Amino acid sequence: MSIDNDEIALILSGVKILQDLDVAIVRDIAENMQVQTFSKGDMVVRAGEIGRRIYFIFEGQVEVQIPDRHGEIKSRILLKKGEVVGEISLLINSTYSADIEAMSDTIAFYLDQERFKELIERHKSFAEVMSQLMTSRMAQNGGINRVGKYDLRGKLGEGMMATVFNAWDPELEREVAVKMLKYKLAYDEKFLDRFEQEAKIIASLNHPHIVNVFEVIDDLSTRFIVMEKLHGRDLSALLKEKGAFKIDETRSILRQVASALQYAHNLGEAGIVHRDIKPSNIVVDPYGNVKLTDFGIAGPPQDKEVNIEGSPSYLAPEIIKGDKLDGRADIYALGVMAFHMLTNSLPFTASTLAKLLHKQVEQDPPDIRKACPEIDEELARFVDSALSKDADDRISDWDEILRILRPPDQYQLALDPDELAVIIRFRDTAYERSASFIDAIRTRLQEEGINHKIETRRGSGDSEAGTGPESANKGDVTQPVRGTGN
Numbered sequence: 001m002s003i004d005n006d007e008i009a010l011i012l013s014g015v016k017i018l019q020d021l022d023v024a025i026v027r028d029i030a031e032n033m034q035v036q037t038f039s040k041g042d043m044v045v046r047a048g049e050i051g052r053r054i055y056f057i058f059e060g061q062v063e064v065q066i067p068d069r070h071g072e073i074k075s076r077i078l079l080k081k082g083e084v085v086g087e088i089s090l091l092i093n094s095t096y097s098a099d100i101e102a103m104s105d106t107i108a109f110y111l112d113q114e115r116f117k118e119l120i121e122r123h124k125s126f127a128e129v130m131s132q133l134m135t136s137r138m139a140q141n142g143g144i145n146r147v148g149k150y151d152l153r154g155k156l157g158e159g160m161m162a163t164v165f166n167a168w169d170p171e172l173e174r175e176v177a178v179k180m181l182k183y184k185l186a187y188d189e190k191f192l193d194r195f196e197q198e199a200k201i202i203a204s205l206n207h208p209h210i211v212n213v214f215e216v217i218d219d220l221s222t223r224f225i226v227m228e229k230l231h232g233r234d235l236s237a238l239l240k241e242k243g244a245f246k247i248d249e250t251r252s253i254l255r256q257v258a259s260a261l262q263y264a265h266n267l268g269e270a271g272i273v274h275r276d277i278k279p280s281n282i283v284v285d286p287y288g289n290v291k292l293t294d295f296g297i298a299g300p301p302q303d304k305e306v307n308i309e310g311s312p313s314y315l316a317p318e319i320i321k322g323d324k325l326d327g328r329a330d331i332y333a334l335g336v337m338a339f340h341m342l343t344n345s346l347p348f349t350a351s352t353l354a355k356l357l358h359k360q361v362e363q364d365p366p367d368i369r370k371a372c373p374e375i376d377e378e379l380a381r382f383v384d385s386a387l388s389k390d391a392d393d394r395i396s397d398w399d400e401i402l403r404i405l406r407p408p409d410q411y412q413l414a415l416d417p418d419e420l421a422v423i424i425r426f427r428d429t430a431y432e433r434s435a436s437f438i439d440a441i442r443t444r445l446q447e448e449g450i451n452h453k454i455e456t457r458r459g460s461g462d463s464e465a466g467t468g469p470e471s472a473n474k475g476d477v478t479q480p481v482r483g484t485g486n
Contacts, residue, residue, distance in 0.1 A: 003058075005030045008109060015056060015082050017129055025123045032119060033109040038062075038102035044085065045096045051089025053110045057081055060106030065099045078103070088144075090116055091130055091183070092220040120187045127184035134220070135163045135180070147224050148217045150178055159280075159294075161185060166229070175229040176214065186222035195223065201272060202295045209260040211283075211293045230291055235279035235341075244344040247375060248407045249288070254338055255405035256290035257282060261334070262398035264295075265327040273326060275319075277333035278311045279340065287425075312353055313346050317361045317389050328391040331401070335386025338379075343371040347387065361389070378404055 009030035012018050018026055033056075038044055044055060044062050061080050068074040079085060089096045090113060111119070120127045138144045138152055145152050150167040156177060157164045167178040185191050202225075203213045217224040235253065239245075245253070257277070265271040274281075274295060281294045316332035319325055339347045347365035350356035368375060368383045375383075382404045385395035395401060426434045438454060445452045 003035060005033075008033050011058060011082075012056065012109070015084065017084060017133055021123075021125055021129065025126060028123070029111070029119055029126070032111060032115040034112070036108055036110055038106040038108065040102055040104050040106075042102045042106075044100040044102055044106070044108070045089075047097060047099050048095050051086055051092075051094060051096055052113045054087045054090045054116060055085045055108040055110045057083050057085070058107040058109055061103040062106060063101050063103050065101060067098065086110075087130070087133060091134060094220075117187070120183060124184040127187055128182065131163070131182040131184065134183070138165065138180075144220070147178055147180075147219055148215075148226070150176060150226060152178065162225075167226075177227050177229045179225040179227065180220075181223045181225075183222060192223075201268065205264065205267070205272070205295065207260050207263045209256045209290050209292055210264070210295075211291045213295075227293075230283045230285075230293070232283045232285035232289075232291070235282040235284055235337075238284060239279055239340065239344060244372070245341045247342065247372075247379065250338060250341045251379065251405050251407045252288060253282065253284065253290055253341070254334060255402060255407070257292055257337075258334060258398065258401050258405055260290075260292040261327070261330050262402070265330070265398070271327060274330050274333075275325075276311060276314070277330050277337060278314045279337060280311075282337075312356055313348065315357070315360060316391070318391050320357050320361050326391070328394050328396050331386050331394055331396060332388075332391075335383050338383050338386065339365070339368055339371070342368065342375060342383075345371070364389075 005027070009023075009027045012026050012030055012033075013023070018029070021029075035058075036055075038060070045051070045053075047067065057079055059081060061078055062083075062085065064077040064079065064085065065073045066075045066077070085100055086096065088094075090111075120130060134144075135155065135158070138155075147167070149171060150169055153166045153168055155163065156166050160182075162179045162181050165178045165180065167176050168174075169176050181195075185195075203216060205213065211230060212228040214226045214228070217226065261274065261277075264274060272295070274292070276294060277292075281292065283291045283293055285291075314333040314336045316325075316329035319329055336347060339345075348356060348359040348363065350359055365387045368380050382395060382401070385393070388394040442452075442454055
């Protein structure tokens with residue numbers, strides 16, 4: 001049977017998963033289609049066979065016969081014109097999970113494995129469609145409910161690069177988050193080569209303000225990043241809800257992010273540059289503690305061949321120009337975030353991406369003092385310096401950055417070289433409620449024979465001290481301050 005490509009393209013444009021694609025892409029898919037006919041009773045696919053084709057039903061009806069664990073048919077799904085079969089098995093290179101039988105004389109278009117892969121690589125929007133189709137089948141009843149050892153329990157969120165699922169680790173009995181790279185990246189060999197090189201480095205990051213990554217899994221024709229489940233809200237959502245932050249709140253959050261970046265930039269021989277610092281990658285828990293997420297495009301400093309990656313409003317001029325990239329690009333983004341948090345507006349906005357990028361390279365930012373009159377001069381100078389067009393003029397001494405960003409009311413400790421201090425801050429609680437916890441710490445220190453001193457402090461500055469054996473090591477329990485810093 002012969003059907004011309006124009007007719008196939010017209011039919012495909014009405015298929016639900018393809019209807020939002022550009023006409024030229026649908027035509028390209030049509031030109032790679034082949035036609036197969038089935039008589040009533042023929043098997044379109046058989047359970048257990050490797051998926052090598054994706055079928056689009058043109059005429060007729062087929063029945064998906066879903067078996068139970070004993071091999072008996074537990075449910076039947078009837079598919080008609082415009083429906084798709086075999087896509088998941090082909091996409092993840094696995095066996096078909098069910099028999100599919102033609103219930104009438106049926107005409108179907110199909111893509112074989114080789115042509116399907118070529119189209120995925122050629123058209124990112126087609127890859128995105130396949131990602132959406134895949135995620136719709138994950139964490140669903142009767143769908144794909146497991147990656148590695150992790151049980152998927154629902155979708156948490158989705159971004160440009162990945163979809164995140166809530167999951168359960170049955171071995172350690174804990175919740176985790178599982179991030180699935182979208183197929184537009186999983187089928188991009190250049191990206192995957194770099195991702196593989198950096199995955200081990202990203203998993204090695206160990207800092208209180210960086211999300212913990214437990215492992216990277218190669219499965220279902222893509223990559224999954226397993227990380228700790230965070231309990232909080234991203235800074236972008238908080239900005240939308242509450243508007244501009246107070247100066248002390250801003251300092252506390254920025255300082256925690258700066259501490260994470262200082263650690264990453266100094267890791268290994270070359271350091272790790274995040275490259276996508278922005279509010280949606282900052283998670284803040286109810287107590288003001290911060291976690292930096294999404295090192296997915298992070299990596300060592302790059303040469304001039306680096307592509308523009310990250311969020312346009314936070315891109316440093318050197319990234320836009322394709323110049324050498326190092327950790328100072330993250331400092332620029334931190335300056336943009338400071339401006340955003342203090343004013344609830346971005347330093348540069350424009351009607352088009354091209355105009356926005358031009359402003360970031362050529363135009364001086366607005367004076368933060370006018371946009372936020374209550375800002376102190378030291379923090380204002382930090383914003384000015386962080387937003388310098390020339391990376392060489394940008395503040396880059398992390399000790400100085402951390403000093404500037406330290407909230408003025410943060411408790412300061414003067415320590416001798418042989419002392420170790422642990423600060424535990426209790427929030428929204430009375431001393432009577434925390435006393436049993438403090439006493440348990442004191443008892444354990446005494447049992448271990450550790451010289452110590454425990455101090456409790458309240459917001460008024462009053463303190464009372466309880467001492468153990470003759471002390472050289474001090475531990476301080478202070479009044480709660482939103483955001484602990486480092």
